[in-house]
Amino acid sequence: MSDHQPPHRELPETSSTTGNKGITRRGFLKGAGITAAGTALLDGVQSLQQEAQAATPKGVMEYGAEAFPVTLNINGKEHALHVETRTMLAEALRIGLGMTGTKISCDRGACSSCTVWLDKLPVNSCMTLAVDAIGHRVTTIEGLSTDSEVHPVQAAFVRHDAMQCGFCTPGMVMSCAALIERNPHPTERDVRVAISGNLCRCGTYPKVFAATLDAAGQHATKA
Amino acid sequence: MNSFSLADCTTVEAALSQLKNGAVVKAGGVDLLDRMKNGTDTPNRLVNIRNIRELRGIQSTPDGVTIGALTTLAEIADDPTIRAQYTILSDACGHAATPHIRNMATIGGNVLQELQCWYFRSAEFQCIRKGKEQCFAFSGLNQYHAIMDYGGCPSVAPSSSAVALLALNATIELTSAAKGKRKVAIQNFYVQPDANPHRFNVKADEELLTAIHIPKPAPGTRSAYQKYGEKESHDWAIADAGILLEMDGDICRRAVVTMGAASPVVRRSKEAEAVLTGKPITRDTARAAGKASMTGAMPLSMNGYKVQLFPIAIYRTILLAAGQMERDPSAAG
Ligand SMILES: Cc1cc2nc3c(=O)[nH]c(=O)nc-3n(C[C@H](O)[C@H](O)[C@H](O)COP(=O)(O)OP(=O)(O)OC[C@H]3O[C@@H](n4cnc5c(N)ncnc54)[C@H](O)[C@@H]3O)c2cc1C
Numbered sequence: 001m002s003d004h005q006p007p008h009r010e011l012p013e014t015s016s017t018t019g020n021k022g023i024t025r026r027g028f029l030k031g032a033g034i035t036a037a038g039t040a041l042l043d044g045v046q047s048l049q050q051e052a053q054a055a056t057p058k059g060v061m062e063y064g065a066e067a068f069p070v071t072l073n074i075n076g077k078e079h080a081l082h083v084e085t086r087t088m089l090a091e092a093l094r095i096g097l098g099m100t101g102t103k104i105s106c107d108r109g110a111c112s113s114c115t116v117w118l119d120k121l122p123v124n125s126c127m128t129l130a131v132d133a134i135g136h137r138v139t140t141i142e143g144l145s146t147d148s149e150v151h152p153v154q155a156a157f158v159r160h161d162a163m164q165c166g167f168c169t170p171g172m173v174m175s176c177a178a179l180i181e182r183n184p185h186p187t188e189r190d191v192r193v194a195i196s197g198n199l200c201r202c203g204t205y206p207k208v209f210a211a212t213l214d215a216a217g218q219h220a221t222k223a
Numbered sequence: 224m225n226s227f228s229l230a231d232c233t234t235v236e237a238a239l240s241q242l243k244n245g246a247v248v249k250a251g252g253v254d255l256l257d258r259m260k261n262g263t264d265t266p267n268r269l270v271n272i273r274n275i276r277e278l279r280g281i282q283s284t285p286d287g288v289t290i291g292a293l294t295t296l297a298e299i300a301d302d303p304t305i306r307a308q309y310t311i312l313s314d315a316c317g318h319a320a321t322p323h324i325r326n327m328a329t330i331g332g333n334v335l336q337e338l339q340c341w342y343f344r345s346a347e348f349q350c351i352r353k354g355k356e357q358c359f360a361f362s363g364l365n366q367y368h369a370i371m372d373y374g375g376c377p378s379v380a381p382s383s384s385a386v387a388l389l390a391l392n393a394t395i396e397l398t399s400a401a402k403g404k405r406k407v408a409i410q411n412f413y414v415q416p417d418a419n420p421h422r423f424n425v426k427a428d429e430e431l432l433t434a435i436h437i438p439k440p441a442p443g444t445r446s447a448y449q450k451y452g453e454k455e456s457h458d459w460a461i462a463d464a465g466i467l468l469e470m471d472g473d474i475c476r477r478a479v480v481t482m483g484a485a486s487p488v489v490r491r492s493k494e495a496e497a498v499l500t501g502k503p504i505t506r507d508t509a510r511a512a513g514k515a516s517m518t519g520a521m522p523l524s525m526n527g528y529k530v531q532l533f534p535i536a537i538y539r540t541i542l543l544a545a546g547q548m549e550r551d552p553s554a555a556g
């Protein structure tokens with residue numbers, strides 16, 4: 001596990017974290033870093049939390065307003081990081097873990113450039129609290145391809161040149177790949193609906209449709 | 224966004240015990256977190272109900288269907304029973320917002336979402352709905368605002384699902400720790416701004432919306448909902464129509480026509496319904512009903528287009544419900 005552990009990063013003071021003046025456990029964990037020792041330390045903090053939990057009523061998990069350690073399952077691996085209750089999943093990924101493939105544009109649920117899968121369902125990570133990802137499997141654009149194989153939708157996007165500036169592309173790909181996972185033989189109408197929340201300012205839509213339909217063909221023959 | 228503590232609850236009982244001292248419920252969070260990001264809402268404690276399993280799912284009962292408050296819009300839109308017997312609701316849930324939002328947004332949160340008036344959503348404008356005297360929309364940018372029944376606040380009802388639930392005569396189940404369960408008919412659930420500008424609905428702060436009950440439609444019922452937006456998706460309606468027709472052969476025995484984006488509270492158009500009742504559904508009766516729906520319209524300076532759009536939305540949705548027209552490709556989603 002320690003091999004795969006990403007460097008532990010502190011959440012800097014972003015727009016959503018400014019204003020927290022409380023003393024946090026951040027300093028305590030600072031530099032604990034990457035290794036098994038870091039993980040052990042986090043485990044220790046979590047068991048302290050569990051002790052505190054004993055005092056709260058049944059059926060209630062209490063999270064304070066200050067930063068606390070969590071473990072999130074992202075792309076099949078457990079990642080330890082610190083979040084606050086107000087940390088969005090998109091921020092936890094980008095700032096907390098340095099996984100900047102997930103983009104933030106509107107930050108309001110209106111453009112889908114921040115699309116990730118929560119247990120295979122595409123959602124907007126800018127409107128999902130990081131704590132709501134605890135216990136779920138998160139898949140990001142970084143997790144779509146394996147070391148040996150590019151995901152068919154990504155390969156088709158390259159073949160069809162289905163991007164211009166590329167800022168919407170990770171979200172587009174996550175939406176289209178989710179469609180194909182759930183419906184291996186989509187029609188163009190299905191693709192249109194699947195990306196109806198994805199905004200592309202460069203207007204790449206026709207190529208996105210073509211790439212996704214092509215990927216579905218490839219997917220189907222492989223299966 | 225301000226910082227806050229969060230009680231993540233897994234049972235209704237636990238959540239109710241936490242609903243005190245200004246704690247605010249969070250379901251999917253799509254509406255609440257938007258207001259918190261905007262800085263209009265600054266709760267210092269949230270009660271997370273998203274993980275309460277018992278509030279999730281759709282159950283058929285002998286007299287209808289019960290939908291748990293946390294059932295997502297996507298789950299409702301895809302449910303075979305809802306699609307077959309409560310088509311207006313699967314249409315409304317399946318065309319609200321974006322596919323990804325529909326995976327997150329709960330039906331309870333959809334019904335309870337607050338106004339989308341851009342002055343209301345901005346922390347820089349303190350209007351009647353925030354306890355001040357002024358409305359900025361009458362003399363300001365009002366192209367998305369109301370054309371009927373608005374009194375002092377011409378915001379529009381934002382919930383697509385409520386347009387369907389009103390036509391279906393749904394009942395909202397509310398639960399509190401002190402008083403247990405009570406049921407409120409959807410037509411009594413929302414509060415007109417002039418009756419009380421500080422409340423959007425009759426749910427008390429310490430109450431959870433736990434379920435929505437919908438009676439089984441009468442035999443021969445056909446229904447549909449269509450939403451017209453500025454874009455093909457990802458936006459609230461500028462005009463929308465919910466149509467429910469109880470047919471007796473070719474004759475419409477009873478008609479319900481509902482609208483969301485016309486007024487601050489979802490409304491029925493008795494005038495449009497009267498045109499259809501006792502008549503066959505044809506292009507002519509549908510067109511006349513659409514026209515009648517605008518009785519009493521008082522558009523603002525920038526939204527006169529809605530007086531033309533609503534009759535078309537209603538005309539086409541009547542024909543869609545009756546099986547005489549395809550879904551309008553220019554209706555959103
Ligand atoms: C880009 C975009 C487009 C949209 N377009 C549409 C559209 O076309 N049509 C439409 O209808 N909506 C639309 N929406 C709004 C969206 O559907 C709602 O924000 C969503 O349904 C709210 O549900 P939620 O579970 O996320 O609610 P939350 O944000 O969790 O809650 C909303 C409110 O209800 C309260 N609450 C929620 N559940 C309960 C409960 N069970 N008991 C007590 N209180 C509760 C919360 O305290 C909060 O005040 C759009 C949203 C976006 C971002």
Ligand code: SF4
Nearest residue numbers: 340342350358376378
């Ligand atoms: S329309 Fe209503 S919500 Fe909007 S500014 Fe006027 S009073 Fe406020």
Ligand code: FES
Nearest residue numbers: 105107112114126
């Ligand atoms: S950044 Fe999340 S939807 Fe736009």
Ligand code: FES
Nearest residue numbers: 164166200201202
């Ligand atoms: S490629 Fe530029 S926004 Fe889509």
